[in-house]
Amino acid sequence: MxxxxxxxxxxxxxxxxxxxxxxxxxxxxxxxxxxxxxxxxxxxxxxxxxxxxxxxxxxxxxxxxxxxxxxxxxxxxxxxxxxxxxxxxxxxxxxxxxxxxxxxxxxxxxxxxxxxxxxxxxxxxxxxxxxxxxxxxxxxxxxxxxxxxxxxxxxxxxxxxxxxxxxxxxxxxxxGRRPRPGLGFDHYASADTPALYRVTHSPGAFPRPPEHFSAPQDSLVLAEIPSDFPKLKRGDFPLARAWRSFSRLVFSECFAQGYLVTDFIYESDPTPRSYYILAHGESTLSDL
Ligand SMILES: CC(C)(COP(=O)(O)OP(=O)(O)OC[C@H]1O[C@@H](n2cnc3c(N)ncnc32)[C@H](O)[C@@H]1OP(=O)(O)O)[C@@H](O)C(=O)NCCC(=O)NCCS
Structure with missing residues (x-):
């Protein structure tokens, strides 16, 4: 094309x-x-x-x-x-x-x-x-x-x-010629994959990260990020900074503990949501 x-x-x-x-x-x-x-x-x-x-x-x-x-x-x-x-x-x-x-x-x-x-x-x-x-x-x-x-x-x-x-x-x-279909939130939910932290979603407001997060315990975890960070940055710059600091802490800590980002979920309906999948050791759904 x-x-x-x-x-x-x-x-x-x-x-x-x-x-x-x-x-x-x-x-x-x-x-x-x-x-x-x-x-x-x-x-x-x-x-x-x-x-x-x-x-x-x-x-x-x-x-x-x-x-x-x-x-x-x-x-x-x-x-x-x-x-x-x-x-x-x-x-x-x-x-x-x-x-x-x-x-x-x-x-x-x-x-x-x-x-x-x-x-x-x-x-x-x-x-x-x-x-x-x-x-x-x-x-x-x-x-x-x-x-x-x-x-x-x-x-x-x-x-x-x-x-x-x-x-x-x-x-x-x-x-390849016949690419594998991506995994969605439901695949990970049915495997009981826990969220590493809760993001606050309020109507008409940008998503907010929590103040703290606890080190991961499970072999597969979800780490949420905003679905439209460029818009969030334009609309609320201090919040963009807060996301930068929070996500720096989360990923630095997870990588130091041996986690690897192996997949990413983006679902646009009903409201856009975006999650990284972090896997420890051999635990990954990415070959399903
Ligand atoms: C990032 C960039 C290179 C991607 O190229 P592109 O031609 O727009 O991307 P594609 O159309 O191939 O793929 C985009 C995918 O993201 C999806 N997408 C769109 N908005 C999304 C969002 N907010 N979150 C997650 N996925 C999103 C699209 O649906 C599409 O998915 P699909 O392939 O499953 O259909 C391009 O958008 C760009 O130039 N951005 C600005 C510069 C930049 O960031 N460059 C990369 C870093 S150097």
Whole structure:
């Protein structure tokens, strides 16, 4: 529907520069310049574009990297940017770009790609964890310091670093020809998966985190986040800060105890609700 192309020329990189300005408006300091993109594209990285006719409407940028194993460093792909033109979001372009990236990285013989995203963004969590099958046990507080673009300014830039194990059954079942249907709240409820804390939902108000939470005891737990954090941030900035502090505490503590984010539930009816699934040890419903 929106063909995906491998981009290699400086003219194409200039289109990518322009699209970045639309997706992350406000500060040119956060824009990757064409000469860097071209260098990635010509030296083992990937710059992919999704097109509507001649118009670039989606971009994906990554470069080669390393991760450490006990017997030494191993190659991986570091995926750095995924962005879709604001008029084309939620049309499947983000997923299609990641799927093309998956196919190309496997051809490069790689087994791991990593990237970061803001764990309070429900749409990004749904795409990265539920649709693509990435997992996470790394919390990076204020990782990029103060960011100046319109999507990120004002809040500390906490990030999940996700691991995308390219050759696993988990990932190929989600990206193969007949993808497995996602699990919903009912699947986890019928497995008696407890919520780690209670979020306050009042009519006409943004969801509020509790003051405290207790360390998890169960092998599988649900951790709720707001379904529309960008709107919450625009409407009640102190509450957005409270969510940042609370979720930092929750995920740092859970990861320190050995939990792994393995799935994400987003249900839009009757009122939108979003939950991470955290699993300890082998306990996961994600292979159902
Ligand atoms: C995040 C982004 C790359 C996703 O690309 P996209 O083309 O809009 O995403 P897709 O259409 O492939 O997938 C979006 C999915 O999220 C779902 N979704 C929409 N709103 C949601 C929400 N509030 N919570 C959870 N899921 C949501 C959509 O229903 C869709 O689900 P489906 O694939 O099961 O149908 C794009 O929206 C974007 O550019 N956002 C701004 C920049 C950004 O955050 N970039 C990523 C970090 S660098």
């Amino acid at each position: 929106f063909p995906i192309r491998i981009l290699t020329t400086i003219e194409e990189m200039e289109q990518v520069e322009d699209l970045q300005r639309l997706v992350w408006p406000g500060s040119d300091a956060e824009i990757l310049p064409g000469h860097i993109l071209l260098t990635f594209a010509h030296h083992g990285g990937l710059v992919l574009g999704a097109y509507d006719g001649l118009k670039l409407v989606g971009l994906l940028v990554g470069f080669p990297g390393l991760y450490q194993l006990p017997d030494g460093p191993q190659p991986k792909h570091c995926s750095h940017e995924l962005g879709v033109h604001p008029d084309y979001q939620n049309s499947g372009i983000g997923f299609a770009l990641k799927r093309a990236q998956w196919q190309m990285l496997r051809q490069q013989g790689l087994s791991l790609a990593t990237w970061t995203y803001d764990p309070l963004l429900s749409r990004n969590a749904h795409l990265n964890i539920a649709r693509l099958g990435a997992v996470c046990n790394t919390y990076l507080p204020n990782y990029y310091g103060e960011m100046r673009d319109g999507l990120n300014s004002g809040l500390e830039s906490d990030r999940f670093q996700v691991d995308w194990w390219l050759n696993t059954r988990r990932v190929s079942r989600r990206l």
